[in-house]
Amino acid sequence: MTAAALSADNVTVHIGRSTLLSDVSLALRAGELLAVVGPNGAGKSTLLSVLAGDRVPDSGTVRLRGRPIGGYRPRELARLRAVMPQSSALQFAFTAGEIVALGRAPWPPDPDADRTAIAAALAGTHTTGFAGRAFQTLSGGEQSRVTLARVLAQQAPVVLLDEPTAALDIRHQQLVLHLARDLAAAGHAVLAVWHDLHLAARADRVAVLDAGTLRALGPPAEVLTGDLLTAVYGHPIRVIADPRDGLPLPLPG
Amino acid sequence: MTDTDRARPGVTSPVSTAPGTPRAGRRRAVLTVLIGLLLAAGLANIGLGAVGIPPPQVIAILADHAGIHLNIAYTEQQDAVLWAIRLPRVAMAAIVGCGLGIAGAALQGIFRNPLADPGLIGVSSGAAVGAAGMIVLGAAPLGLATVPLAAFLGGAAATALVYACARYRGRTEVVTLLLCGIAVNTIAGAVIGLLTVIASDAELRGIVFWSLGSMGGATWHNLASIAPLIAVAVLVLPRLAGSLDLLALGEREAGHLGVHTERVRIAVVTLAALATGAGVAAAGIVGFVGLVVPHIVRLLAGPGHRTVLPASALGGAVTLLAADLAARTVAVPAEIPLGVVTALIGGPFFLALVVRTRRRHGGWG
Numbered sequence: 359m360t361a362a363a364l365s366a367d368n369v370t371v372h373i374g375r376s377t378l379l380s381d382v383s384l385a386l387r388a389g390e391l392l393a394v395v396g397p398n399g400a401g402k403s404t405l406l407s408v409l410a411g412d413r414v415p416d417s418g419t420v421r422l423r424g425r426p427i428g429g430y431r432p433r434e435l436a437r438l439r440a441v442m443p444q445s446s447a448l449q450f451a452f453t454a455g456e457i458v459a460l461g462r463a464p465w466p467p468d469p470d471a472d473r474t475a476i477a478a479a480l481a482g483t484h485t486t487g488f489a490g491r492a493f494q495t496l497s498g499g500e501q502s503r504v505t506l507a508r509v510l511a512q513q514a515p516v517v518l519l520d521e522p523t524a525a526l527d528i529r530h531q532q533l534v535l536h537l538a539r540d541l542a543a544a545g546h547a548v549l550a551v552w553h554d555l556h557l558a559a560r561a562d563r564v565a566v567l568d569a570g571t572l573r574a575l576g577p578p579a580e581v582l583t584g585d586l587l588t589a590v591y592g593h594p595i596r597v598i599a600d601p602r603d604g605l606p607l608p609l610p611g
Numbered sequence: 612m613t614d615t616d617r618a619r620p621g622v623t624s625p626v627s628t629a630p631g632t633p634r635a636g637r638r639r640a641v642l643t644v645l646i647g648l649l650l651a652a653g654l655a656n657i658g659l660g661a662v663g664i665p666p667p668q669v670i671a672i673l674a675d676h677a678g679i680h681l682n683i684a685y686t687e688q689q690d691a692v693l694w695a696i697r698l699p700r701v702a703m704a705a706i707v708g709c710g711l712g713i714a715g716a717a718l719q720g721i722f723r724n725p726l727a728d729p730g731l732i733g734v735s736s737g738a739a740v741g742a743a744g745m746i747v748l749g750a751a752p753l754g755l756a757t758v759p760l761a762a763f764l765g766g767a768a769a770t771a772l773v774y775a776c777a778r779y780r781g782r783t784e785v786v787t788l789l790l791c792g793i794a795v796n797t798i799a800g801a802v803i804g805l806l807t808v809i810a811s812d813a814e815l816r817g818i819v820f821w822s823l824g825s826m827g828g829a830t831w832h833n834l835a836s837i838a839p840l841i842a843v844a845v846l847v848l849p850r851l852a853g854s855l856d857l858l859a860l861g862e863r864e865a866g867h868l869g870v871h872t873e874r875v876r877i878a879v880v881t882l883a884a885l886a887t888g889a890g891v892a893a894a895g896i897v898g899f900v901g902l903v904v905p906h907i908v909r910l911l912a913g914p915g916h917r918t919v920l921p922a923s924a925l926g927g928a929v930t931l932l933a934a935d936l937a938a939r940t941v942a943v944p945a946e947i948p949l950g951v952v953t954a955l956i957g958g959p960f961f962l963a964l965v966v967r968t969r970r971r972h973g974g975w976g
Contacts, residue, residue: 436869450914464869
């Protein structure tokens with residue numbers, strides 16, 4: 359097993375009297391795509407913000423490359439991990455291309471490398487065509503692809519995605535899934551919070567969160583079972599095997 | 612940091628490497644035009660008025676003061692008016708305008724909000740409280756710098772208060788921001804009202820001057836006391852341009868991209884209060900420059916702060932020169948208070964901005 363790129367050890371987060379995360383431990387490895395699933399309010403976004411270093415857990419430690427994440431300076435951290443937020447609100451009329459270019463900010467200026475990274479990120483997310491348009495005028499799905507392009511342009515070895523497909527149609531959901539898989543294949547450590555169980559089933563490993571606790575962590579075929587999902591989501595869910603590749607296909611019912 | 616990091620605590624924005632943006636050439640064009648306008652406005656302000664001084668005489672007088680004698684005749688009176696009255700006033704208007712323009716642009720950047728004008732959100736009135744308080748107390752422990760520094764502290768306190776009240780989870784709602792501004796303006800108005808009760812007649816005139824704004828008090832002396840403060844803000848704020856660009860994405864997002872958001876916030880609030888406070892100490896409350904100028908600059912040159920900050924400084928100077936020229940010459944021999952002129956232009960502009968935004972996006976939530 360390779361060393362963890364990013365790990366959480368016994369992480370607990372409280373707000374007031376409620377517990378958002380309770381004793382969660384997981385390790386994200388370079389070269390893997392790890393999906394985090396769970397019902398609304400399970401603590402997925404809290405886990406992501408703790409892993410990103412935004413939020414200091416009440417107990418437990420988050421380590422990036424073995425070092426506590428709180429010990430990094432913001433720019434060091436920005437070169438090591440990128441975060442795609444759920445939604446972006448912008449008050450000023452930056453173009454999509456400029457937004458993607460902002461992903462290069464953590465790196466020393468290098469116009470050629472910057473241009474190459476930006477062009478690749480735009481092409482990869484199929485957003486090259488509206489690079490010159492104002493970000494605010496784009497549709498929700500276009501905005502989230504541009505935001506993903508910004509995250510790709512950052513070229514950080516650890517990539518955290520918070521529901522990257524929430525606003526996307528099926529074609530672009532698949533596009534993002536493939537991008538995430540390609541990133542992992544290229545050696546990045548990729549963690550994605552996912553609502554769609556059938557997308558999560560295409561990850562290397564799946565973490566199931568329920569009411570702040572980690573219920574299961576492992577390969578999709580082992581973790582995504584009808585019994586566990588039914589218990590966690592409080593709704594009957596059956597899982598069939600995809601006739602094409604045998605991967606689990608969770609279905610309501 | 613030893614590597615080739617982009618300037619601290621901010622980061623250089625790589626926005627200029629974005630594809631499909633026609634803005635690269637715009638920056639130079641906008642800055643060049645603004646410098647031209649600034650020179651033209653400066654000459655007009657020096658030359659026009661009760662005593663006319665044509666451009667050749669202006670140049671001859673300036674050259675004479677620099678020790679170069681040109682063969683152009685001018686009168687004693689022209690020399691006195693230019694050197695003792697017009698020139699300090701022109702320099703004052705330009706410098707105060709620079710400060711207000713760049714302070715507005717930078718505050719809008721950290722509040723992530725195009726309505727954050729130093730006047731609207733209470734920075735100016737906080738500064739006026741500081742200045743008026745010092746005048747009435749009559750204490751001057753720091754000599755000439757006392758009133759500007761008191762204005763700076765008042766402005767900084769007001770900014771910090773508004774910032775603390777209006778910010779919630781890294782976001783500043785427009786409505787909350789403006790309501791906080793109204794509250795701070797009200798409190799500041801009340802404090803100034805109290806000060807007028809205990810003020811002597813001479814002090815009262817000073818306080819009235821502060822609340823309406825005027826360049827009439829410009830002398831080389833008080834210019835020297837405020838110019839360094841504004842110069843610091845105008846020179847340092849552009850170094851934060853990259854961080855302000857990133858802050859447009861959101862505070863958390865900017866943090867993810869390496870911005871030390873807390874440091875940038877403190878730096879911008881301090882520098883903006885410095886520029887606004889010094890401007891208020893010298894010329895009183897001159898509203899709307901910090902709102903109108905950055906807005907127009909963004910329309911022309913795009914939202915990148917590498918352009919918006921210096922262009923707002925230049926545009927602020929041009930605007931205040933034009934407004935001061937109007938204040939001096941429209942109702943000769945009377946002089947209209949400068950703050951009245953900028954409010955007459957800025958108020959309707961502000962309304963139009965609100966109406967336009969309402970029509971496009973249903974208003975500011």
